[in-house]
Amino acid sequence: MNKYFKYLSSLVLAVTFSFSQVGEKMIEFKFGEHNAFYILLSNVDKNLVEDEWKAANKNFGKTDKKKGEFINQGVNLEGLSNTVDWYMKLDKKKGDVELQLCVISNDEFVSSSNQPENFAVISKFLSDFTYSVEIAKVRVEYDDEKKELEKLQKSLKKVNNDIQKNNDVVDKHNKKIKKANKDIESNLKKQTELNEEIAMQSAVVENLLVDGEIPPEDSAGYEQFSDANDKLQKMQNKLEKLVKDYDGLLKDIEKSTKKVQKGEDDLKSNAKEIDKLKKKISKQGKLVESIHKKLQSM
Secondary structure (H helix, E strand, C coil): CHHHHHHHHHHHHCHHHHHCCCEEEEEEECCEEEEEEEEEECCCCHHHHHHHHHHHCHHHCCCEEECCEEEEEEECCCCCCCCEEEEEEEEEECCEEEEEEEEEECCEECCCCCCHHHHHHHHHHHHHHHHHHHHHHHHHHHHHHHHHHHHHHHHHHHHHHHHHHHHHHHHHHHHHHHHHHHHHHHHHHHHHHHHHHHHHHHHHHHHCCECCECCCCCCHHHHHHHHHHHHHHHHHHHHHHHHHHHHHHHHHHHHHHHHHHHHHHHHHHHHHHHHHHHHHHHHHHHHHHHHHHHHHHC
């Protein structure tokens, strides 16, 4: 990045450096091989160059594209002795793009020897175009890095939302554990009281037995025994339910304890992620600011 900005600074301080990059050579176009201008654009996307070329030529009328060549006719560039027609194509060379421009002026192909003044004007135009491409490159980089910053900020917001959700989970299940422990205390107290009542009722039932046997159904003591035994059974059923509820409360505590543990683990993970994201956002923010300042200075 620093090396890239040093290169941009050289463009800002010395336009002649860009001008010196414009050259001429014989280049094959659809209408034959002719003398043409060329300039190498480094580390640039071909589509970006095409878009910038169209923008640079918008004042010269419509730009036609035929078989990879961009054509403008009647170009009235300030400084030219007359209007010209030019044909531009791009030759991709790995990460670089060579812009090749063939110019027809007064029925001849412009070169440094036959039309030196027009050659100089067009070379300056291409030099300025090179600089506009560099600005476009920085603008694209700025937009990309800004989007990356926004993406990181969205991630931070999501993690903060996750923290709130995990805190809610921990609070919710801690409350459940607290309530379950309170219910267990009440349940055990009821079990103790009920066990005492069952013991007394068992004694009552036992005392109603006749020689250890249930009284005959037609006897006077049978109904009394049956009522006492039914009461005992209801007590035992109630105790069975209390024991079942007690087991359920233990399971609820175990389940909620796991939820709390997971929530706390997730919060620790969230905290680490927040720290990482804040560092990345800080670094990305400085990068975006640096590119923005560079863009403003160009």
